[in-house]
Amino acid sequence: MQLESGDLMRTVGLIVEYNPLHNGHVYHFQESMKLTQATHSVAVMSGNFLQRGEPAIVNKWARTEMALSIGIDLVLEIPLLFATQSAEIFAHGAVSILHHSRCVDSLCFGSESGELDWLLEGAKKIAQESQRFKNNLKEYLSQGFSYPKAYGTALQSELKDWKIPLDQPNNILGFHYLLALERLKSPIVPMTIQRKKSGYNQKEFTDPSIASATAIRNQIFYQQGFHLESIAPYVPTTSLNILEREWKKGRGPVSWDDFYHTLTHLLLSKDETELSSIIHMEQGLPERIKKQLLISPDFISLMKQIKTKRYAWTRLQRLLLHTLLNITQQKAEQCEMNVGPAYIRVLGFSQKGQELLAKMKKRASLPIISRISKAKHPMLQLDVLGSQIYSLGYKASGHSGLRMEYEQPPIQLKH
Structure with a gap:
């Protein structure tokens, strides 16, 4: 992306769920800022339901607070229709939002491999999927392969000397981010940071300060005699305080x-x-x-x-x-899902995030939504419905969550 004359703003985009936000996420954010030499940051985040087909442990507003508290400047929402799909559709939805914001210079994602060149090569060759690739993928799925395994095996059939295992969750998501950038012909520059110390699906604590979100949720839901203090070494104090507040208000943990x-x-x-x-x-x-x-x-x-x-x-x-x-x-x-997200929904911002919003309002190629008065677009109607159904999982009595989409303004945090 070409910077305008006198424009010193350089923005990195992150694709996140923060379920919940932990020390590993802080590391990734800080390293992303260093690697890209960014002055500003945008996180596109899943709402109340997530890519693996499960509810978030606390709602998107609480997780937006977590994101802003560690220094992220602007939080945007991935529409529900994209946030709850396979890696390819999820990635296309998330990357499209960054692309259409027209204010993001780079995308930095975590990967098990830490190697960008191999992923880029594969994405460029697969961007226009051959019929042979599609047939191979369908065949491996029919044989009972999981989607990541089937996709990786089909990819190996297309590319000689392919060395990146796509049955690892961050690798396959990263690959699909690159695929989306390629198909959108986006000027956003991709970069990757190797995931360290704790695997995505690792269920146990093996490091004194870094644990996967899976291990943290496992501790919350399945360990007898659980107290929030038991996850304190693995999450920022702000995340811990937000979780405690949501617990007390009966808005979590949701499962x-x-x-x-x-x-x-x-x-x-x-x-x-x-x-x-x-x-x-x-x-x-x-x-x-x-x-x-x-x-x-x-x-x-x-x-x-x-x-x-x-x-x-x-x-x-x-x-x-x-x-x-x-x-x-x-x-x-009806939502024209094949076209991509129909809008950019703002969940929260810092003072620097306001600068990004001002820039987006001039440049963005999609409508920007900060407050909902009436959900007219069918894709936005699904977002509202999803939040309303999510609120039925609260322990608190009453129906206050049913109108939260209409009443909750974007979270503002000064830092």
């Missing part, structure tokens, strides 16, 4: 178990034809899910019953989430 009765009702009340209309639902799955539901007392039990070699855990979680939110193929088409 799939908080929606299981609602999900059960929906699965029982819909026939197989209705369930088949859910986006990405395959033939035979509605029958399997409804059958196993009858012997599953909780969400984890249901997942264990329906998971197979062909149907990976994350893929099924996304299907059940889309069922909970009633995201049908027809709704996706």
Whole structure:
């Protein structure tokens, strides 16, 4: 991106979930600022439901506060329709927002490999997928490979001497970020930082100060006698304080178990034809899910019953989430999902973030939304619906969360 005459602003973009924000995220943010020599930062963040098909532990406003508290200047939301999809669609939605903001110079993401050249080479060659690649991908999926494994194997068939394992979560997300940049013909410069000390899916604490979000959530949900102090070494004090506040207000921790009765009702009340209309639902799955539901007392039990070699855990979680939110193929088409996000939603900003917003309002190629008076676009209607359903998982009584999308202004933080 060419800087205007006299424009000394240099902005790095980050794609995040912060579920919750921990010390590893702080490291990535600080290293990204150094590597890119950025003066400003933008984080595009998933809302209340996440890419792996699960609810966030606390709502997007609380996680926006966490982001601003560590120095991020502007937080934008990935629309629900993109935030809860496979890596390719998730990445396209997130990167599109950065691209259409027209104020981001670089994108810095974490990866297990820490190698950019191999990922770039693969992205450039696969940007216009050949029919052979598509056929190979379909074949490996039909053999029961997980999507990351199938994608990586199909990629190896296309590229000689390919050395980056795409069955590692950060590698595959990074690859799809590069793929999205290539397809958008974006001037944003990609950079990567190697993930260290704790793997994405690592469930235990193995380092005195760095742990994965998975390990932290595991400690919160599954350890007996849990106290917030037990995760204190692994999260910034601000994150800890925000979590404690949300706990006290009855707005967390939120998990799939908080929606299981609602999900059960929906699965029982819909026939197989209705369930088949859910986006990405395959033939035979509605029958399997409804059958196993009858012997599953909780969400984890249901997942264990329906998971197979062909149907990976994350893929099924996304299907059940889309069922909970009633995201049908027809709704996706109404939202023109293939085009990309229809707007840029602002969740929060710092004083420096206001400078970015002023720049975005002059340059952005999508409408910028700071407050919702009425959700007119079907994609925005899904965002509102998602937040309303998410609030049903709160422990607090009452329905205050149902109007939060309309009443909550962007979070402002001075730093």
